[in-house]
Amino acid sequence: MSDPYTDIQLIDDKGLRLDGRKLDELRPITIEAGVLGRADGSCYLQWGDNKVIVGVYGPREVHPRHMQNPLRGIVRARYNMAPFSVGERKRPGPDRRSTEISKLISEALENVVLTDRFPRTTVDVFIEVVEASAGTRCAGLTAASVALADAGIPMRDLIPSVASGKIDGKLVLDLGKAEDNFGEADVPFAMVPRTGEVVLLQMDGHLTQEEFDTILEMNRKAAMKVYEIQKAALVKRYSSYTQEGEASEEPEEKPKAKKTKGKEAEYHEPDVKGAPPAVHDVDPDEVVKPKTPDEEPVPEAVDDDDANSTEGGDV
Numbered sequence: 001m002s003d004p005y006t007d008i009q010l011i012d013d014k015g016l017r018l019d020g021r022k023l024d025e026l027r028p029i030t031i032e033a034g035v036l037g038r039a040d041g042s043c044y045l046q047w048g049d050n051k052v053i054v055g056v057y058g059p060r061e062v063h064p065r066h067m068q069n070p071l072r073g074i075v076r077a078r079y080n081m082a083p084f085s086v087g088e089r090k091r092p093g094p095d096r097r098s099t100e101i102s103k104l105i106s107e108a109l110e111n112v113v114l115t116d117r118f119p120r121t122t123v124d125v126f127i128e129v130v131e132a133s134a135g136t137r138c139a140g141l142t143a144a145s146v147a148l149a150d151a152g153i154p155m156r157d158l159i160p161s162v163a164s165g166k167i168d169g170k171l172v173l174d175l176g177k178a179e180d181n182f183g184e185a186d187v188p189f190a191m192v193p194r195t196g197e198v199v200l201l202q203m204d205g206h207l208t209q210e211e212f213d214t215i216l217e218m219n220r221k222a223a224m225k226v227y228e229i230q231k232a233a234l235v236k237r238y239s240s241y242t243q244e245g246e247a248s249e250e251p252e253e254k255p256k257a258k259k260t261k262g263k264e265a266e267y268h269e270p271d272v273k274g275a276p277p278a279v280h281d282v283d284p285d286e287v288v289k290p291k292t293p294d295e296e297p298v299p300e301a302v303d304d305d306d307a308n309s310t311e312g313g314d315v
């Protein structure tokens with residue numbers, strides 16, 4: 001059966017999709033935490049043909065200063081798709097789409113970051129999509145929450161994200177590139193597993209109420225699978241540390257984290273039925289002191305953002 005809007009057949013006669021997946025199958029996902037030496041936290045994620053790198057910097061002083069909030073910190077995500085990330089070269093720099101995605105990722109992350117612990121500061125999250133093949137906002141958000149945890153930022157939970165939709169009249173999980181372009185509907189979704197809160201929900205296309213409910217349920221189930229992969233990446237990153245934060249005798253990789261990080265990123269078994277525990281063990285009264293410019297000079301990029309803020313690149 002072919003798509004009603006195009007001649008492209010997205011599901012074959014055996015019920016398989018163009019890349020051979022079943023209707024309810026995710027693309028392969030690999031996540032690695034702690035890939036950048038100079039970032040406070042980082043993550044590399046491959047999701048099908050998507051490749052995303054995230055660097056987290058902060059908490060640090062807010063520039064421009066008028067964005068400072070005396071009561072809480074802010075989370076600024078900047079989503080950027082590299083010009084070479086798609087088949088036909090994309091015009092470099094911010095555009096309406098990247099501004100929208102940056103905003104919704106920032107808002108989703110602010111739901112889980114305990115911003116009252118670092119008033120007047122910002123945590124900057126740079127999401128660089130180096131290869132794009134549909135679902136990059138979900139891939140970016142999934143990687144961003146792992147990078148935040150890697151940076152030791154106090155959080156309620158990680159955020160797994162996934163987009164499902166409708167192609168050839170059937171509901172399918174995790175849309176691929178052709179499915180995204182030629183399908184009938186696309187529903188990007190993200191949630192906080194410990195509470196079930198939905199922190200990102202968009203819809204492009206048309207669905208009945210019943211179809212929409214089914215897609216939500218598919219997304220929820222798939223997000224829990226993504227959550228397991230996120231946690232496994234953090235466990236792998238810190239499993240070479242002992243309780244004291246020292247590298248064990250046979251580390252898998254060169255330890256780069258500060259001594260305290262091994263403790264902060266402590267892994268807890270998820271409790272899918274009830275409320276899973278926090279990702280970090282944090283002192284509830286602790287307020288994180290921001291790094292001053294003397295301790296950590298603000299990189300040029302922040303000033304640039306400041307200067308270009310009217311162009312929509314600064315979020």
Ligand code: ADP
Nearest residue numbers: 086088090097132133134135136137138177180
């Ligand atoms: P998402 O990547 O979150 O699914 P979209 O639905 O807007 O977001 O985009 C779907 C896919 O279309 C992207 O992953 C990318 O492969 C491609 N795409 C988006 N914007 C551009 C662009 N400006 N030039 C070329 N391809 C693009």
